[in-house]
Amino acid sequence: MSARSSEAIKSASKSSPRSERPSRAIDRRDFLKAGGALIVGFSSAGMMADKLFAQGPPFMRMPGPDPRQLDTWLAVHSDNTATVYIGYVELGQGSTTSLLQVSAEELDFDLSQVSTVRVDTSISPNQGGTYSSSAIARGSPAIRQAAAEARQVLLKMASQRLGAPVEQLTVAKGVVSVIGASGKSVTYGELIGDKRFDVEITGKAPLKPVAEYTLVGSRPPRNDIPAKVRGTFTYLQHVRLPGMLHGRIVRPRGQGAYGAGAKVKSLDETSIAHIPAARVLRKGDFVGVVAPREWDAVRAARDLKIEWDMPATLPGSDDVYAAMRAEQTVDRVVLQRGDVATAFSAANAAHTASGTYHGPYQAHACFGPNGALADVRADSALLICSSQDVYTTRGTVARLLGMKPEQVRAEYYEGSGTYGHSCYDDSAQAAAILSQLAGKPVRLQFMRWDEHGWDPYGAAHVGEVRIAADANGKLVAYQYDGWQHNWAAVESSEQLALGTPAAEWRLGMAQQVNPSQCGGMYDIPNIKLINHQVDGLKYLKAAWLRSPLDLAFSFASEQTLDELARMLRMDAYAFRRMNIANERWRGVLDAVAEASKWVPRPPASRVSDAKIVQGHGIALGTHLTSYGGAVAEVEVNKETGAVAVKHLYGAIDAGLAVNPAFIENQISGQLVQAASRMLLEEVTFNKTNVTSLDWNSYPILRFEECPKVTPICVQRLDQRSTGAGEEVMAATAGAIACAFFDATGVRMTEFPLTPKRVLAALRKS
């Protein structure tokens, strides 16, 4: 066993990315041991589960690191480098590098002198999940403050060592020198080298003035890319544990109604007798297979004869909107300002436009299906997963295993991009159940149909919008009624294994009509937003998918605005601009208009009988905080119904951009992904279950369809940093729909804009 462990250690160390030097993880462990009080730091990069468990369960019952302690956030080493402990996970957005820029800036270190370790519930501060584009928005203030506190402590130590007051000290690359006294210097490493700070964060350490920033706002390259390009980066899918089995789940191909789940009607274990190494594991209606060899597990899951009981109660994807609209709903006025009824009256509203719009269920469709590794022992468990929120995942897995959260250690390994709550919790739970049943470590890998078929999708939406303007083009009234259901609160693994009834999240932000996205960017004196909450148990399970619901809101709202602009014979850009007072909204709108060399004209004023027609559209978008704008240039073939997005321009104002290059990459990705969602993506299902189970039945945008993209990062040094991973999604959705309207004079009422749907809309017009 020890030989295998050390081999695993070697391969893990060799393959770790530069930013996550395993030696540092071990340093931290030793360093914490040396400090005596807090022995929590272990990383599987340096130590395998077996050795970890040899320490005994009390070891696992340590609380998470104390966020008030400076030592929780960073450690300065003898070689004058630092390890920064970050509670947010890297999802390919570059946030790890950005947060290292922030810490190095504040400490006056070079970027090369700081690194981090992987997120782990036994090491990392619990900063909450990495969602709502939070890594920089919430992560950077905490890390900036911790670094500033450390700098203060180090300067005091240097002051004593050098015999000079703090005011006369200056720092560069972690070397403290006395101003005007050449040669008098000491490094941070010499001052504290691997010893604990042992101080609490005061929140009072002065922060470096923005004007003095040299690293923050600059564009160093991402530290994870070289390993990803060489093939040496360790994704979750590469991690192996000694003595483990390969596991696969066995479920119906495609989920059914969330509330109904799936019941095993019959299961014939002899059907996999031809794979003697494989075992069937079952807990309630949760079924899986394990085998020492991966291919045996894949074959066993494929060949196992099992019949499922699934009720035929779904409306089917063709009838889902009518079904939702007809539901008894729980209604809530999200926002009411002024008097909408009076404002819509003829005396006040010279022009009124309205429409009913539909947005489908869409999948996260992670490129690498989710998975997890679990080693569940009698009284403790190790979980290796790609959760965006390892602390929450730890809690739900602990409940499932009948343990306390402290008995479960969850460690994060990056998987493929997840764009929200994909199957990472479901697969983590499944791995834990399989390991508990098998009595061995299990590596669970979802298959493609598991990921596509059992994803908690972005919810389907029906929107009814009505907007009015006066004769001068000033917006006077806005009403939005939205129908959708909430997110799934119980994962399918738990539902199947324990029979836990399906349940939804309580209504909250990002599950309901969004005041920021529905009219929020425009100055409208009279506004009413009403949420109609549908019972989600009768539908597919849902969760947050990048900019939840906002694409559908923008699709409805921005097209209706363009209909008004057409009535007013006003240019779409000018019409929006005159209805915006906020300079940051104007900023992104102007940025995309300028970049695209916007030529003003009323929407749909150039509609022709040509077979192939072109149009442009402009729209705004947000998720919760930052400001997004987009322009789309599209071409429509009226004979085939094909829509080609030719060029997209996107701008984000996310306040202080720590690394503008990363934001540009995020914008480019959002432009392309939003185009994919508007043109191609929809989950299909019949009355029993989901039928879009792979890349053929759930197509996404490809190289040949990819538009040109122009990303614009609006840098605002005087504003706090906010998220930049979502805002251009909704703006792009609106811009593409408006561009289609401009080209054809027809408003699409449902996306994606597939040829069939486009031809039907053109024929109807």
Next chain:
Amino acid sequence: MASKLKLRVNGVTREVDSAPDTPLLYVLTDEMHLQGPRFGCGLSQCGSCSVLLDGAEIRSCVTPVSAVNGKSVTTLEGLPQWYAEQKTLAKAPELHPIQQAVIDEQAVQCGYCYNGLIVKAAELLSKNTRPSDRQIREAMNGHLCRCGTYPRMMRAIRRASEMMRDAHSGAETTAADETELAANATGDSAEVAR
């Protein structure tokens, strides 16, 4: 008992323990612990598992290991060496030009699809050192990227093409290609201070 299957992987001959019907992907990942090829769909739809078989890109997730017995497999990890052999260089470079170009363009987001994107682009560039925009799109169309990094990958392929031309200046050029390359610049980014 039949003799074991043998593969030449990144220049080293390896014996295979797995059953002959095992997809090559699982041999490369589970037996040889390679981290280039990776599971994406198991259906030959996405390109996540791509490797070069005697220089041609194949999907290892649907290729039984018995079908490649005795053949030469190159994975992402082996591209620099493979490139050196192609170009008869004395020594393998640190990175294949397309790998360097992907870093230079900072093209990656999550990077999971980049095994397939890089392997496919390396195959393309080995056959056509000056691919046009249309040829790039056609060649790469069977590879998906969920993060939407296609525009940057296209830039990286053009950059690698230029790097290879600079290194081996004998390549032929045509005016039509040049125009198309210039006309299809995939996008400019801008940082605006407000």
